[in-house]
Amino acid sequence: MTKPKVLISDKMDPNAARIFEERGCDVDVITGETPEQLIARIGEYDGLAIRSSTKVTKDILDAATNLKVIGRAGIGVDNVDIPYASGKGVVVMNTPFGNSITTAEHAIAMMFALARQIPEANAQTKEGKWPKNAFMGVEVTGKTLGLIGAGNIGSIVASRALGLKMKVVAYDPFLTPERAVEMGVEKADLDTVLAKADFITLHTPLTEQTRNILSEDNLAKTKKGVRIVNCARGGLIDENALKKMLDSGHVAGAALDVFQTEPAKDSPLFECANFICTPHLGASTTEAQVNVALQVAEQLSDYLVNGGVTNALNMPSLSAEEAPKLKPYMKLAEQLGSLVGQLTRDSVPRISIHTEGAAAELNMRPMVAAVLAGFLRVQSDSVNMVNAPYLAKERGLEVREVKTEREGNYHTLIRVSVKTEAGERSVAGTLFNNQDPRLIELFGISVESDLSGDMMYIVNEDAPGFIGRIGTLLGENGINIGTFNLGRRETGGEAVLMLSVDSAVSEDLVKAAGDLPGVKLVKALKFA
Incomplete structure (x- = not known):
């Protein structure tokens, strides 16, 4: 069997290439290429491992005729056109945990540097000025830290802040009350966080919903004297508005590791005395660089060799351990979807996937994606499990999922039903010997x-x-x-x-x- 072929197009720890080879992939390490060079080369690869330098655009994806998966060694994937990749059926993965501690620690370090004005004090001391009375800092103990984003990195920052005896109030639409209690933080809306916080740190991806989340209007809602730290993504803060607030003294200080445009060489913030910056160093520790490189190699090779899906941004996760058990179910699900798709002549506004018995105890999302892939492949042979949910949404197809854990006449069963002009029509199948898909009911x-x-x-x-x-x-x-x-x-x-x-x-x-x-x-x- 031909080995999957992977390209590493950005500099990363050399152990990544070793892991690819050990796990059954052929790998090329070719970094620093122009987009035109990458377009000419990418068609021969099944996998692409990147950091932040490679920009995976529509043109590159169009040329990547064999590409199955992109792996970003790191968290941010704004250098990948994920919707277009999804439409092409390419899985996009990141490594959200490899540099979490490193990035969280950098945010805490920036907060301390801001509180005690360490960079300016350092610079003037080295000039021989001994400015002992020029800098009056603030303690962090007893202050309120406002988190915007309470996911993996945000939760680590919260833990460190609580250890520093700070109060933590968090805004995150996905933060449940139970998780907030577990973290020891107060869950609040954005306006409350802005009004209460003495320090604000941002830990959210850059999306259309979060772009300029600290806009001029929102910055005006903050407490006078607030200090702001961003080690997440550039574009979360309106940099021109932040400069105005720094100049007016409403914002007492800001520390940024990321900028809207990078490399940042002429930011208006550079003129502000109460501003600290670093050149996107959040993930720059020896440990983090090794971790994310190893993780992206493990994830891509698991997908290409075993079918495991970890930390995918456009496909249900499926561990390498789960994949063998789910494989026959996904085959059955795809066959049933294909059958009902080929036999249905009317337009279909709704499709329902019902799992029963042993099937209901498994991860249902891959089975749903498999049904949709089989159903929609009648319309296009380029449909797969990655792009099928997106194509279904584009077509306005309502997808329903139902689980019944009790067993019926069969130990395990998957039923696929479609709503048509003639009424509801369904097909059902089971596994013989837990591995052989079999149709058992047809309309x-x-x-x-x-x-x-x-x-x-x-x-x-x-x-x-x-x-x-x-x-x-x-x-x-x-x-x-x-x-x-x-x-x-x-x-x-x-x-x-x-x-x-x-x-x-x-x-x-x-x-x-x-x-x-x-x-x-x-x-x-x-x-x-």
Whole structure:
């Protein structure tokens, strides 16, 4: 089997390349290329490992015809066009925990430097001025720290601040009251944080919702004398508005490790005496650089070799341990989605995925993505588990998920239902021996069948002679039958036939089968 091929396009710890090789990938380390050079090269790679220098644009993604996964060694992925990558079916991962402690510690260090004016005091002392009376700092003990973002890094900063005997008030739309109690912080809305905080630190990604979260209006809501620290992402603060507030004294000081434009060479903030800055050093420790490089290599190789999905930003996570157990379920889910997609002629406003028994105890999101991939692949052969949820949303397809942990007639079951103009229609399947996908119900009729290769779906009247007629027709056309599976609602009523054949089913054969006595519908099916 051909090994997956990975390109490391930014400088990172050399052990990353070693991990790729040890885990079954071929790897090239080629850094510092221009976008044009990367476009010319990227088509031969299955994986791309980057830091912040490589910008993964639409042009690069269009040229990346074999690319399956992008791994960012670090947290921020604003250098990757994630929506476009998702549309292309490319998984985008980051390593959110590798530099968390390092970045949190840098925020705390910047807060102390700001509180005690250490950089200016250091500079003047080195000039021989001995400015003992020129700098009057403030204690952090007893002060209120306002967190904007209480995720992984924010929670570490909160822990350190509580250890310094600070009070912590946090704004984060995803922070639950229970988690706030566990962290020992007060959960509040943004205006409350701005009004209460003596120090504000930011720990949120840059999105359309968070861009300029400290706008001129919001900065005006802060307590007079507040000090602001940003070691997260540039663009979270309106830098021109911050300069005005620093100049007026409303903001007593600010410390930034990140800027809206980097490298920052002419920021208006540089003119402010009460301003401290560092050149994006939040993740710059020996430990963090090693950690994120090793983690991105582990994550990408796990995905390319074993199917494990860790820290993906556009796909449900699926650990390397989970992947083997879920693999047959995901295959069944994709087959059922494909079946209902191929058999549904009407527009579908809603699709429901119902897991029952053992299936309901597993991670449902990958199974849902697999159903959608199978269902939508009828419309486009470029659909996969990554882009299927996005395409479903684009098309206004409502997706419902239902779990029933109790067992029914089967130990494990997945049911896929679609709402159509004719009403609700569903198919269901199970696993034989916990690994072999099998169709067990088709639009309310019990029928047991594999779903693979070329097949025919036939609806007919349950009457003598039909099996002979269809067998004769296929024989006359040189079509060999693989499996033959019948089901019916009642004796003499409507029956269905799922027939696997050894060669593709032509339109002429479909028409000829449809002309047989008693046949109501014939469809050619194809499964991966």
